[in-house]
Amino acid sequence: MALRPEIHHLLTLLKISPEDLLFTDDPPLSTLPKSTRIALVDHNRLEPALRVFFQDANVRAIIDHHEDEGRSPNAKPRIIEKSGSCASLVTNYFKDVFPTNGVVRGELARLGIAAALIDTTNLTNKVTEHDLSAVEFLESVIKGMPVEPGGEKWDRQKFFDGIWDAKNDIDQMPLRDLLRKDWKEWTEDNGKKLGIACIVRDLEWLQSRPNQDSFLQGVKSWAHERGLDLVSVMTTIGQGDEFKRELMVWALKDSIKGTVPAFEEKAQKADLQLQSWRDGGLDLKDGGRKAWRQFNLVASRKQVSPLLRESLREVVVEMEGGRESKV
Structure with missing residues (x-):
């Protein structure tokens, strides 16, 4: 987390504890059964650490925006398409099952749009129709959520600027x-x-x-x-x-x-x-x-x-x- 100040900023903004996050060693890969089903996001080939324990057949789903390396052809879904942000592809795939109410609806929307905006520099760089569609959907969700007492109305530029500034706060980093x-x-x-x-x-x-x-x-x-x-x-x-x-x-x-x-x-x-x-x-x-x-x-x-x-x-x-x- 110390390497990703923008993630820390976003979690603080959404009141999410870092302890709620899962990392690659939660649990250790060696403890998982050989039949473990794997979904790859933002890459489409098992990384070396995973290949020690699993094979391409373990990969049951892929959503990615990098060059297709031709692995796991039977994965469903197997979405490998050009987009500025992989988060846009994920958002568009899950639109139909997106939470319809509750606090989690707004939190998920902000998490998704944060990645899409950072990856496309607030829709000014590497933008595709996937990104525009995802951001339009996520903004409609956010704008439809009630504003908490003392809170502020949605301001995409202000939201982006906060994450961008945090991401660039690296002057003291070795x-x-x-x-x-x-x-x-x-x-x-x-x-x-x-x-x-x-x-x-x-x-x-x-x-x-x-x-x-x-x-x-x-x-x-x-x-x-x-x-x-x-x-x-x-x-x-x-x-x-x-x-x-x-x-x-x-x-x-x-x-x-x-x-x-x-x-x-x-x-x-x-x-x-x-x-x-x-x-x-x-x-x-x-x-x-x-x-x-x-x-x-x-x-x-x-x-x-x-x-x-x-x-x-x-x-x-x-x-x-x-x-x-x-x-």
Whole structure:
């Protein structure tokens, strides 16, 4: 919870105790029966920690907005569609069984709309019809709820601003926490492992923080802690016309440093509109690390991660004995 100040803000606003939340170790995965039925939300493939105990057949439902990895084809529902927020897909699926009265109706609506608004920057970025439909429905629920004595009428902008400000209150957070705050990682079938951190500050800020460890050393240390072959940091800052994206990719082993130029080539074909950051200020001469300003502002981690993963799978690596083969 310490990593997610926006969640703490929202729970406080809705008077929900963090003790009421369930986490991945509640209960420990090892104690669950092999027949456990699993629903995947905001991803469509079992993560490594789950694959230790379960198989694709355990997955009975999927609602996600990332690239379809083709797993668990018999899941019902199996909704994998483009949307700014996965919460929008979840909301639209459960509209017909949404609580019709009681305090929980309003609390669920606020929880759902909070995720949709943050993911789409208050419906200004990556917005699809799924998001518009979900927010319209959730707002109708909220506006239909009685205002508590001393309470305020619904104000979407004020509600969003409170969550946004909490999410960006990270100035005192150590780099390791910033990296793992909004973190996703993947282990490919060939055993190669990569991870992407998303941070709501720019690379200049990350490099110039006083009384903090070196940015690059901190990233490298975190990547080694996670056992990664490839690490990436994506940054965002600002809203509206001031919104900006940056991206850094770092191959941590000489054998896969070809992943970086391979990704750059794919990124240009995918129109990510990359431009070298500060004349190569973070780049390695051997090409194993590069940073860019990203002018395609719509392309988030959902669009970048498939390109990185494909590049890592395809890169030519030097095998023992001097041979080369495709990973």
